[in-house]
Amino acid sequence: MACGALLASACAGMPDSGDVEAVKASNAGDSQVRVYAVAPRDNADPEEIVDGFLEAMTSDDPGFATARKYLTKRAAQSWKPEQSITVLTNAPHRGQADRPGDPDNEGRTFPLTGRRIAQVDVRHAYRPEVPSAFDTGIHVVQQPVGDGKTKEWRIDSLPPGLVLGEADFLRNYRAVNKYYFASDENWVVADPVYIRQRQDPVTRMDPVTQTVKALLEGPTKWLGPAVDSRFPSGTELARDVRSLAPDDQSKLRIPLNGKADRVSGVVCKGMAAQLLFTLGDLTSVRVEQVEILGSGGTSLCLLTKGQAEQEYSPVREPGRGENPYFVDDRQRLMTLEAGGRQPDKPAGVPGPFGKGTVQLGPVAVNRTEDRAAAVLDNGHELRVGSLTSDEELPEAVVTSVAPRLEDRLSAPSWDGRGDLWVADRNPVKPRLWLVPGGQGERVEVGTPWLRDGTRIESLRVSADGVRIALLVTRDDRTTLQIGRVGRGVVDGHEEITVKDLQDAAPRLESVTAVSWAGPSRLVVVGTEAGGVQQVRYVQTDGSTSATSVLPGLNGVTSVAAPYADQSAPVVADSGNDGVVRLVPGANWQPVAKGGRVPVYPG
Structure with missing residues (x-):
């Protein structure tokens, strides 16, 4: 399909035949729409040059060759669209150019404005921002062409990288999780990035190859300190590999350069596991096994998807179904058998928390579902009890002395290591605690940001134990922050810190509740400025x-979602309506009128 000489703007078609129509950037969020760039027409005025370039940035044109035709020779050589992406709420707005006071100055500067909401860096990492003014300029000059006597307007100064409206960004790019190993551990951690939906204009790689290349480049800057890659430094795809596709047995062969030739079998299987988990996020292909090839084409190792999940998943027994828990109106811990014959009929649990003899506050069930932790109703004590036997409830593992209930212990959370986390919200001395194994001596977690009136309202630790979702109140605003968990040994003692908090939902004015809903996805309850409460998914990168x-659901105070089993329901505490559940493709359904604080293991 060709656009011909329509306007100095892009045009789109779907499918690749039929009529051609001009389109405005950011009008189409459909990822199937293709935008084709058009070269500048002869004698185009400065406004057409700027508008045409802005449209051409949204296209799939190989090498952005057409977009470069709007630039001077020097600008075309120095412009690096792969270096960064500035994401705006809408397509950038081109204002009217200034008029030079000096007649000999033939240049024009056009203001370029919008509302910036995110940046994507050279490692493909998406970083959201509180919406703010984007205000820059594009400068055009007259450049000699042909015989040197004729001049055409061209851009000689422009913003770095790409500048796209959100709809164009989502049409051209898609989220993918890369996977790396938690430092000194044998399970993987998701690292979300964005790659092109179709062939990348710069590398000419298809989405599968782009994804593998991004994995080999290493983790994003934020996650890097907490993870390791099994690929030796300098490992790259074999030269000139632009397309990767599985065979009819769903086996994908990955040819690498010589850096990987001498890895051991154990290391090679770890490399294959990273590839299998990463490629599992691409719905366009089905990869059931990965074979890694050395520089000479010889096979280094082969790993199946099932083996990778069994050996390297952060969730133990990854094939097992997930069941939610909640506290009923008789102070008993109950469970819902999501895959059972009566998935909406609660069942009691064994152990001290199932008897109704203690006043339960918020609870957490460990990921092996053999123990639970509960803040007793007065908020002063965190206790851990069995879910398999009627043993007596042990003494508290963490206590709070805060005078007010709302300043005492938060809801607890278990990580995939089996460690238990809880926050003491006492304003006199706020702390974040970790209890090793749920029964060892508590360890105070380093939180250099927990000062000057900052308060942890609630927390949820990821299954991999590397990331923690925190609802943090500062200056009377509660936001969703993702922190990176660091572990080390100082003077013979383990030191644990939570650092580098990043806002995962900057466009929400306030956040009420959060739960993990997958390796890099969260379900949150919050409100936008001037809006109503909503329940929605967000990625950990925001x-x-x-x-x-x-x-829609009103009055939600807590929410919980399954980690891996997407057929299991989302459950919520809806205040007066008690515990309700949401199965895929349906609406919210009541479960327990007097129920509260629903949770999934974790």
Whole structure:
């Protein structure tokens, strides 16, 4: 399909035949729409040059060759669209150019404005921002062409990288999780990035190859200090590999350069596991096994998807179903058998928390579902008890002396290591505690940001134990922050810290509740400025999509989602309506009128 000489702007078609129509950037969020760049026409005025370039940035043109035709020779050589992406709420707005006071100055500067909401760096990492003014300029000059006597307007100064409206960004790019190993551990951690939906204009690689290349480049800057890659430093795809596709047995062969030739079998299987988990996020291909090839084409190792999940998943027994828990109106811990014959009928649990003899506050069930932790109703004590036997409830593992209930212990959370986390919200001395194994001596977690009136409202630790979702109140605003968990040994003692908090939902004015809903996805309850409460999914990197909002539900105070079993329901505490559940494709359904504080293991 060709655009011909329509306008100095892009045009789109779907499919690749039929009529051609001009389109405005950011009008189409459909990822199937293709935008084709058009070269500048002869004698185009400065406004057409700027508008045409802005449209051409949204295209799939190989090498952005057409977009470069709007630039001077020097600017075309120095412009690096792969270095960064500035994401705006809408397509950048081109204002009117200034008029030079000096007649000999033929240049024009056009203001370029919008609302910036995110940046994507050279490692493909998406970083959201509180919406703020984007205000820059594009400068055009007259450049000699042809015989040197004729001049055409061209851009000689422009913003770095790409500048795209959110709809164009989501049409051209898609979220993918890369996977690396938690430092000194044998399970993987998700590292979300964005790659091109189709062939990358710069590398000419298809999405599968782009994804593998991004994995080999290493983790994003934020996650890097907490993870390791099994690929030796300098490992790259074999030269000139632009396309990768599985065979009819769903086996994908990955040819690498010589850096990987001498790895051991154990290391090679770890490399294959990283590839299998990473490629599992690409719905366009089905990869059931990966074979890694050395520089000479010889096979270094082969790993199947099932083996990778069994050996390297952060969730033990990854094939097992997930069941939610909640506290009923008789102070008993109950469970819902999500995959059972009566998935909406609660069942009691064994052990001291299932008897109704203690006043339960918020609870957490460990990931092997053999123990639970509960803040007793007065908020002063955190206790851990069995879910398999009627043993007596042990003494508290953490206590709070804060005078007010709301300043005492937060809801607890278990990580995949089996360690238990809880926050003491006492304003006199706020702390974040970790209890090793749920029964060892508590360890104070380093939180250099927990000062000057900052308060942890609630927390949820990821299954891999590397990331923690925190609801943090500062200056009367509660936001969703993702922190990176660091572990080390100082003077013979383990030192644990939570550092480098990043806002995962900057466009929400306030956040009420959060739960992990997958390796890099969260379900949150919050409100936008001037809006109503909503339940929606967000990525840990802060990105969202138009389809992430769940059906409306009023008065939600807590929410819980399954980690791996996407057929299991989302459950919520809806205040007066008690515990309700949401199965895929349906609406919210009541479960327990007097129920509260629902949780999934974790």
